[in-house]
Amino acid sequence: MVKIALDAGHGINTPGKRSPDDEREWSFNNNVLLACATALQQYEGVQILRLDDPTGKTDVPLKTRTDKANKWGADALVSIHHNALTGKWHSGGGAET
Numbered sequence: 001m002v003k004i005a006l007d008a009g010h011g012i013n014t015p016g017k018r019s020p021d022d023e024r025e026w027s028f029n030n031n032v033l034l035a036c037a038t039a040l041q042q043y044e045g046v047q048i049l050r051l052d053d054p055t056g057k058t059d060v061p062l063k064t065r066t067d068k069a070n071k072w073g074a075d076a077l078v079s080i081h082h083n084a085l086t087g088k089w090h091s092g093g094g095a096e097t
């Protein structure tokens, strides 16, 4: 059994975590998390635990999330983010791990 813990980074109202058009980072992160969870659930022997508040209303502190993942015995913790960089739209892309 492989245990994968996921979180969508911040809460929906966490200050500063939004696009130049005021779209919240949590919204981007949550969509990626849901797609990841759906894809991972296609595999046998994979368990998924969501560490953040799935409504986004509460910004669960990092230590709380990591403690929960460790207590559960997670093999991996993936905290999903979309970086704002300069706070302005730009042509940056790619993944950061």
Ligand SMILES: [Zn+2]
Pocket: 009, 010, 017, 025, 080, 081, 082, 083
């Ligand atoms: Zn973030």
